[in-house]
Amino acid sequence: MAVKNNYVCSLGLTIDLIGGKWKLMILWYLIEESKRFGELKKSIPNISQKVLTEQLKELESSQIISRKVYPTVPVTVEYAMTAYGESLIPLIHDLCDWTKQYASENDIEISGD
Amino acid sequence: MAVKNNYVCSLGLTIDLIGGKWKLMILWYLIEESKRFGELKKSIPNISQKVLTEQLKELESSQIISRKVYPTVPVTVEYAMTAYGESLIPLIHDLCDWTKQYASENDIEISGD
DNA sequence: TTTCGTAGTCACTTTTTCGTAACTATACCA
DNA sequence: TGGTATAGTTACGAAAAAGTGACTACGAAA
Numbered sequence: 336m337a338v339k340n341n342y343v344c345s346l347g348l349t350i351d352l353i354g355g356k357w358k359l360m361i362l363w364y365l366i367e368e369s370k371r372f373g374e375l376k377k378s379i380p381n382i383s384q385k386v387l388t389e390q391l392k393e394l395e396s397s398q399i400i401s402r403k404v405y406p407t408v409p410v411t412v413e414y415a416m417t418a419y420g421e422s423l424i425p426l427i428h429d430l431c432d433w434t435k436q437y438a439s440e441n442d443i444e445i446s447g448d
Numbered sequence: 449m450a451v452k453n454n455y456v457c458s459l460g461l462t463i464d465l466i467g468g469k470w471k472l473m474i475l476w477y478l479i480e481e482s483k484r485f486g487e488l489k490k491s492i493p494n495i496s497q498k499v500l501t502e503q504l505k506e507l508e509s510s511q512i513i514s515r516k517v518y519p520t521v522p523v524t525v526e527y528a529m530t531a532y533g534e535s536l537i538p539l540i541h542d543l544c545d546w547t548k549q550y551a552s553e554n555d556i557e558i559s560g561d
Numbered sequence: 562t563t564t565c566g567t568a569g570t571c572a573c574t575t576t577t578t579c580g581t582a583a584c585t586a587t588a589c590c591a
Numbered sequence: 592t593g594g595t596a597t598a599g600t601t602a603c604g605a606a607a608a609a610g611t612g613a614c615t616a617c618g619a620a621a
Binding site: 338339340341342343344345346347348349350352354355356359360363380381398419422423425426427429430431433434435436437438441442443444445446447448 | 451452453454455456457458459460461462463465467468469472473476493494511532535536538539540542543544546547548549550551554555556557558559560561
């Protein structure tokens with residue numbers, strides 16, 4: 336899912352940037368406020384530590400989120416939306432709304448957001 | 449990537465519905481006009497026949513596209529957007545625009561749409 | 562009778578992604 | 592000296608997704 340430098344269709348890049356099982360969800364939990372690693376881990380149901388770090392790394396290297404280390408003891412690390420991330424928020428909301436509509440019309444339960 | 453009937457977050461359902469490497473791209477090529485299987489195959493670069501049929505089946509079972517068989521010889525099958533698919537079009541365009549902007553600012557080449 | 566074209570299916574392999582559990586570094590605190 | 596907390600890393604294996612190539616059915620045309 337690493338970003339390449341040429342694509343035949345922009346949606347291929349879209350998928351590499353924010354596709355995958357977890358990225359949209361990670362971004363979702365960063366919309367309201369920046370969060371530390373542990374907070375994200377608690378917020379996102381069922382994500383493993385390994386996958387969370389992997390996905391955060393990819394989002395960071397795509398400049399969609401930022402990572403800031405605070406030299407506390409123990410260290411804390413804060414993840415936040417960058418400008419790219421912010422510009423994505425309306426689209427995420429739209430996707431979310433579309434999906435909620437779909438779910439309600441098809442008797443699919445969504446227990447969280 | 450099959451759709452379940454309960455989710456903790458709507459974006460999980462989003463991903464099951466239109467995530468994956470190919471679904472957005474398939475939908476993209478159906479936005480302008482409905483297409484036959486072979487036309488889709490030719491339109492979408494590098495997709496294998498197997499994966500195309502699989503993804504079309506999933507999109508059909510999610511009611512995002514429709515499949516119509518014409519009893520010609522040999523049979524032809526036409527795929528088209530349903531109402532759900534249509535309602536997704538503006539979001540696809542937005543994603544596409546966002547991505548093109550991203551690509552242009554990061555020197556990523558997109559040779560097609 | 563063989564070949565052609567459409568729209569697949571099937572068996573198999575490779576690649577990618579995901580999950581689990583154990584391990585690390587750091588420094589404070591008891 | 593051992594325990595605690597944060598934010599990871601690492602090795603390993605399982606599962607899911609994707610790719611490959613051969614195969615099918617149908618009837619029309621050569």
